[in-house]
Amino acid sequence: MDDGGGGEREDSGLSQRLRSWAPAIAPVTILSALLFYFGYVSSRALYEYFGIDVDTIGLGTQDYIMRSPQPLLVPVLLLTLLGAGGLLLHAAIHRRITNVGLPPRRIRRLIGAAKVTGAVVLAAAIVLLFAYGLVREWAAYSLVTPLLVITGGGLATYAWRLSDLIGEAPWDGPATRTPAHADPGAMLRRTGRFMIYVLIVTAVFWVTATVAQWSGRGQARDTAVYLGRLPRVILDTKERLYLRSLVVEESRLPDAEGQTFRYRYRRLRLLVIGQDRMFLVPEVWSAGNSTLIIPIDGSVRIQFQFQNDAP
Structure with missing residues (x-):
């Protein structure tokens, strides 16, 4: 008849392993929290430049941690x-x-x-x-x-x-x-x-957060200068978008049986992609431009163009 001694030994062994891991777990947890915070501050400053609240993008914890090394x-x-x-x-x-x-x-x-x-x-x-x-x-x-x-x-x-x-x-x-x-x-x-x-x-925390914010704003301005580095997008929609930008080219697609998409938009670039939406910007920066939020569903059709760089 089992007196439960084996279970107690297993619990004791697990407790000892947890105690041995504790000194390493605590610093890793603190480091992850710091990386998340600075990635969030930098990303907030970056996308705020383009008129986007970073919380609307839907980035996860891992996304912010991956964005923290630069700032x-x-x-x-x-x-x-x-x-x-x-x-x-x-x-x-x-x-x-x-x-x-x-x-x-x-x-x-x-x-x-x-x-x-x-x-x-x-x-x-x-x-x-x-x-x-x-x-x-x-x-x-x-x-x-x-x-x-x-x-x-x-x-x-x-x-x-x-x-x-x-x-x-x-x-x-x-x-x-x-x-x-x-x-x-x-x-x-x-x-x-x-x-x-x-x-x-x-x-020290304040200084580093300030540098992270400035890094995000600097990255945003660099992105705005070189928007041509972002992926080029061709967008087809069922309805006219009435965009404010003079850079984006709008054309009407020919009518065809079973064709539900009526308008095509060129000279758009992919700024960032979230969980269920894309954020597109004109490929030339202007103060009058705006960021276009596109849901990733059947209401639009999106094509990504190759770069104009022959192999």
Whole structure:
């Protein structure tokens, strides 16, 4: 008679595997969420240029993730280079303090200057945040403000880190540390550092989202300049569309028995295709043009033309 021990062992093994996978699952989930967000921001800016709300296209999560590498490429490269440079700079400063032994008065003077500079830069960022209603039309606002937060917060936190490093230096003698519960200011300092860390992470997120938005708008303008790169479409309809564009060519199809399509439209390009519809634009950009939404069903007939490039 089975006492259930086998089932318990199987459950235990599954639990152990899940626990071993947990450290990898969490970062992958966070990364996927970030890729989705930046792909969405970039796509929204791209299709908004053509008068389309991205939510009407019907793109899925995978579609947005696949569109995220381009807007994220420059920010990721910059963050990697800045991070590597920061680590090298910190290693050089740490080595100079511990091995060379700079005069403590000079070091404290430099740390004090870094703290003051960081506080001033953070104050400038706070002023810009509260003055949003006055300077929101400034094109660089959404980039300059978070960069000030990152710079000021980074200087302040690094100055604190150097202060801790000096506390361990040989010239200060044996370090006498007060327990956290006996030092009323310890909790306040930790809380202040934590809040600055949150500000820095939020500002990095803000900068990257701004770059993603600008990337989408830049891609939209590049697409508008070179609309001829998009797939060429010939559209047949049962009714006249009365398009505003002067670029699109309209012709009436000859009457024939069983023929239900009456009008043909040329010089259209496929901008994007959603779940059940296509978005077509004229092949030459004009401010008076509009995007044509075509359902993918039997109400229209669509042909895709070959490129005019002989093999």
